[in-house]
Amino acid sequence: MPILLQNGRVVTADSDGICDILVEGEQIVALGRHLPVPADTTVLDCTGKIVVPGGIDPHVHLEMPFMGTFSSDTYETGTRAALHGGTTTVIDFVLQKQGHSLRAALEEWQGRATGNAVGDYSFHLAVTDFNENTKAEIAEIVAEGITSFKAFMAYKGSLMIDDAQLIGLMQEVKKHGGLVTAHATNGDVIDSLIAQHRAAGQLAPLYHYLSQPEVTEAEASGRFADLANYAGTEAYIVHMTCEGALNQVRHATRRNQRVLAETCIQYLLLDASLYQHDFEGAKVVMSPPLREKKDQTALWAGLNQGLVQVVGTDHCPFLWEQKLAGKDDFSKIPNGHPAVEHRMELLFSEGVGDGKITLQRFVEVTSTNAAKIFGMFPRKGTISIGADADLVVIDPAKKHVISAATHHMNVDYSAYEGWEVTGKVETVLLRGQVAVAAGETKVAKGYGQFIKRSKTAF
Ligand SMILES: NC(=O)NCCC(=O)O
Ligand SMILES: [Zn+2]
């Protein structure tokens, strides 16, 4: 049955105006003022509402085996929570196990996702062991629509690759038209600082933060950019937190190099003062850690300067009970925090509402740029005829309070507990189906599809 979204303020990365949107099947079939209403059409009155493209969060970890446990959102709970916050597509990281193949890891992740996802999803492939066998697998992975790869420059012994592997990965991925992304922090220096703090009996969450000073991220970001420049590849830095790392991107642009950057909602809104609160700080133990106010200012500016193209979440929730594994030693606290549900509402409220970014920038950094960078545009990331009808209707004036008691993520706390935000995701369409309306999920487990991506870069 067709759906007509009538009279909303429809905002894309390059347009903004009152418009009707007609949806038939999975796609948008017409756009315009006062569109005729075909028989049997469901009409959604969007007067006074803002309609934006479905959000894309290119950085999530669902049911990820990590630090001796699994992140607590499954494909079902995580993609459902994402939909409630207007994120219709997520890109998760498949992690190769060192000594094993990329294929084995991909099959493991497909087993968790297939038939379970509520919202759409895709995969990046994290190469944790680049060798001749892995190298030979890259071409077929790209051909299957997994066109982005990740290097961890930290987490030695489980995920980290060294610079020799990194340059090899860049060269191979380049051959096949893919994109290399990196968790760009200096793992060796971090491990050394962790060891120093532990030896001194400094075991509280604060020392997680102090083990990853800004220089560890700035140095690795610069090294990643330099190696990509040598290899002649584009580079994408995930979860950038600080001014020092951003300056490395700025430096790269001066030699006309394309280094793309993603920050995450928490780095724009939360800061390192949260680590002072004894073990409570474990809720926001993540890598890299939260930083300082001056870094938040630099990141907001980076969004407006076009140096930071994407706001993701690095959604990687752990239940409080899981966090307690590090009660007596910060290095055992599972790293990560929950955010996938609130990225868009938080950025709308604190970014657009507070005048830090425009509404069109909001659309770019929550959806369009990720669709372009990761090869999903114009199927995803915009509102145009022929695009997937992934649409988010926002009531811009509605206030609501974030709480673990009401969120949909499978985690028993929120870093944003009690925050009042202005602007509420009211209705969400995913591929032509109403997926969320008035706080209820309208699509079932299994509705979410794997999205095969093209090689198209930004
Ligand atoms: N970020 C984090 O703390 N956990 C997830 C793994 C990663 O992205 O580094
Ligand atoms: Zn990371």
Ligand SMILES: [Zn+2]
């Ligand atoms: Zn991550």
